[in-house]
Amino acid sequence: MHIASISILVREYDEALHYYTKVLGFELIEDTALAAGKRWLLIAPPGSGETRFLLVRAEEPRETAQIGNQCGGRVWLILATEDFETDYRIYQSRGVHFCEPPRQEAYGTVAIFEDLYGNRWDLFQPKTLTKNST
Numbered sequence: 001m002h003i004a005s006i007s008i009l010v011r012e013y014d015e016a017l018h019y020y021t022k023v024l025g026f027e028l029i030e031d032t033a034l035a036a037g038k039r040w041l042l043i044a045p046p047g048s049g050e051t052r053f054l055l056v057r058a059e060e061p062r063e064t065a066q067i068g069n070q071c072g073g074r075v076w077l078i079l080a081t082e083d084f085e086t087d088y089r090i091y092q093s094r095g096v097h098f099c100e101p102p103r104q105e106a107y108g109t110v111a112i113f114e115d116l117y118g119n120r121w122d123l124f125q126p127k128t129l130t131k132n133s134t
Contacts, residue, residue, distance in 0.1 A: 080125065
């Protein structure tokens with residue numbers, strides 16, 4: 001078994017697709033039109049294996065209220081990288097909002113950033129994951 005996809009609540013499909021693909025550099029995996037204006041919109045970070053993100057447009061008031069707050073203000077997702085410094089600089093140049101400067105922890109290098117909607121992510125390079133270790 002594996003986790004096939006993780007839903008991210010969004011306001012609008014196209015603004016979310018633009019942010020995740022053009023700003024964060026994720027890949028568009030599938031964009032299929034469904035009934036009632038809905039879409040099956042899958043994205044993934046490059047090299048992420050089989051785990052995908054499903055962009056889900058909020059339809060009801062209770063869903064809309066959760067946009068950007070999918071983990072109650074805590075870090076919700078952890079985006080691992082093999083080259084923290086390069087990815088951090090790229091994200092900064094693309095306007096990604098970092099909540100803090102990078103810090104070294106016993107387990108690796110990390111910096112919290114917020115996505116388009118305010119969901120908090122860790123940009124994270126574990127001590128055991130480097131470009132030269134593969």
